[in-house]
Amino acid sequence: MDRLVGWDRLPTPFGLATLFGLRLRLRDRNLHDTSGLPAVNTPPLEAPSARHLVNRTADGSYNDLDDPAMGMAGSRFGRNIPLACIAPATESEVLTPNPREVSRALLTRTSFVPATTVNSLVAAWLQFVIRDWFSHGTSPTEDPWVVPLAADDPWMQPPMRIMRTPDDPTRPPGATDLPQTRVNVLSHWWDASQIYGVSADEQKGIRTGKAGKLLPLPDDPAKDPSRVPGFWLGTEMMRTLFTREHNAICDRLRAEYPTWPDEELFQRARLVNAALIAKIHTVEWTPAVISHPTTKAALRANWFGLEGERVQRLFGRLTDSEAVSGIPGGKADHYGVPYSLTEEFVAVYRMHPLIRDHWHLRHVADDSTARDCDFRDLAGPNALPVLNDIGMADLLYSFGTLHPGLVTLHNFPRHLQEFRRPDGNFQDLAATDILRSRELGVPRYNEFRRLLGLAPAKDFHDLTGNPEWAEEIDHMYRDIENVDLMIGLFAERLPAGFAFSDTAFRIFILMASRRLNSDRFLTDYYTPAVYTQAGLDWVADNSMSTVLLRHHPQLRSSLASVVNAFAPWTTSGV
Structure with a gap:
């Protein structure tokens, strides 16, 4: 049905059924494990403790009690493609065509093309959650890629x-016969590590030590987050907002448990x-x-x-089925592949x-x-x-x-194509994004589609509905099989x-649900015994709008007619 008609052209009930079917197929074919490859110098595990049953660890260990290293900081990224399909990071592969x-x-953004159905909190939120999910770590300064x-x-x-x-620090030296892998220096779990950190020392530096609360900023001036x-402003706004939410x-x-200690x-x-x-x-x-309508449902x-x-x-959950009653509070399931x-x-x-x-930054009181x-x-x-200088x-x-x-295409921020890093060096993030996918062995666009069970683009005009773009992409790549994944994603209809x-x-179909399915704190342990009933009620009763209004009630008139806080708000005085 997806190939013949397209899930998005079907009536919503049939579109939903098609998406459920696609998710089952993707779970079966597009989860590939790297944790079983030979490894050395793996991150140390702390000794098991009773507190691991009910507390998230700082580094993400012990989420799965039978496999405590699964998804912890310092463990490898998995793949959605067979390991044999990971492209080698040769100089020719990484630099052709020239990423710059x-x-x-x-x-290059020739003129700004807005996404008119959403607001810029969408961009701030995305950068905020990415800092929870993944990072390859700090790049070495020696032996960079040199781009002509x-x-x-x-x-x-x-x-x-x-x-x-x-490089992957857990890869055995000289193991040239193994597919290239990298590690995630952050926890793979959805555990808000962008707020709480991934080590005991990081957590100690953000806590007040009283009533469980967090400091507005880390107490060590040497750990200036702006460096x-x-x-950027957007991520700091979100971090501040959800630091305040933690304290609330x-x-x-x-109030519910007045004798509880700080921890x-x-x-x-x-x-x-x-x-x-x-x-959220x-x-x-x-x-x-x-x-x-189908994806919203x-x-x-x-x-x-x-x-x-x-x-x-x-009535609560009616069944154990995730389709009927949702994933939170259901049974954890890795679908046969360790989570990452x-x-x-x-x-x-x-x-x-x-x-x-x-x-154009303006005042909420009068839009000035x-x-x-x-x-x-x-x-x-x-x-x-x-x-x-400007109020939150x-x-x-x-x-x-x-x-x-x-x-x-043609909508990449110019300031990010000449981005000045805190160390004073400049970076073209567009060229870097292109190079990174090649370097990490992510397939080019057409092969990526094949490996996800999608039809490849027959030619440049089949790729995009824009004839001018088709000619530009043809001029750059010449062969449709060479088109980079990001370029194809940005060009397609x-x-x-x-x-x-x-x-x-x-x-998204595959991984958005997988992050919930695999996390026992969002499935088996999503219970009053672990969260408290007051905690579960807090999650159930709140949204992005209620979080914003709890801490900034002066936003009420702008949010009053907005169903989703990521949709455009009402301008003051309108």
Whole structure:
């Protein structure tokens, strides 16, 4: 049905059935384990303890009590393709065609193309949750990829150097016969590690030590977050908001359990906050960016099942079936493959076009101008004066009333093509994104589609409905089989209501549910005994809108008529 008609062209009930079938097929064919490959110097596990039954560990270990290293920080990324299909990272493979030329010719934002159905909190949220999910770590400074530059290229620091992804430290030396692998330095679980860190030392540095609460910022000035690559205003706004939410959860739990010590309040509040973030992403963020009627129903079914939220509130889970009653509170299931995030999941989340170049920041009270900024004014240490001078409610209002960019060709932020890192070096993130997928062995577009059970593009005109783009891609690649995954994702026709591609959506179909299915704290242990009934009620009763209004009630008029907080807000005075 998907091939003949397309899931998005079917009536919603048939489209839902088709998506469920696709998920079953993808679970069967597109989960591939790297954890069984030979490994050395694997991350140490702390000794098992009774607290592991009911607390998330800092590093993600002991989520699966039978396989405590599964998904922990420092474990390998999995794959959604057979390991034999991982392309080798040879110089020819990584540098052909030239990633800088691809960036300039196909990705440069000639004029801003907005995604008009959503607001810029979509971009801030995505960068925020990515910092929970995956990171390949800090690149070594030696032996970078050297990218040749055209004679007319205005690059500030010729030649262009792009640091390599760190090698897999668990790969046995000399194991050239094994497929290349990398490790995720973050926990693979949906555990809000972008707030809580992935080590005991990181957690100690963010806690007040009283009533389970968190500090607004780490207490060590040497750990200035604005100096970490990737820091910008949007991610800091979200981190601050959900730090405050953690503290509000602590207040609620302390009112219910006044004798609880700091550690107990912290651990329960962390569980609740992480689950709330997972819920917001599942039933609000994702349906906002892929707002097709079928996908909105499917994503809500991931959380509430086909029985729906109202029935679940009245009667609880009706069955053990995830299709009927949703994944949270059901049975954990790895579908025969140890859980991990995958390199292909990383690749499809490269959505930098969501970020605007120009930001008109305004006051929520009357929509008057607070400051006009370029993105460089909001990134790294440059963001601190903005954070200090403009109130958080005004910043949230500005993001809520500004559109992000559409994830498409010729819409990559110019400021990210000449991004100045905290260390003073410049980086073309568009060229880097292209190079990274090649370096990590992610297949090119057509092969990627084949491995997901999709028909490949026959030619450049079949790839995209835009004849001008087809000619430009042909000029760059010459052979349709050479087209990079990201270029194909950005060029292909979008289903109605989608801000990104249907091909990328296939990885979402598989991995969005898998992150819930495999996590015992969102399945078997999603119970009052672990969370408390007050904690489960907090997750059930709250949304992105209620979180925003709890901490910034002056946003009420802008959110009053908005069903989803990631949709465009009402402008003050309108």
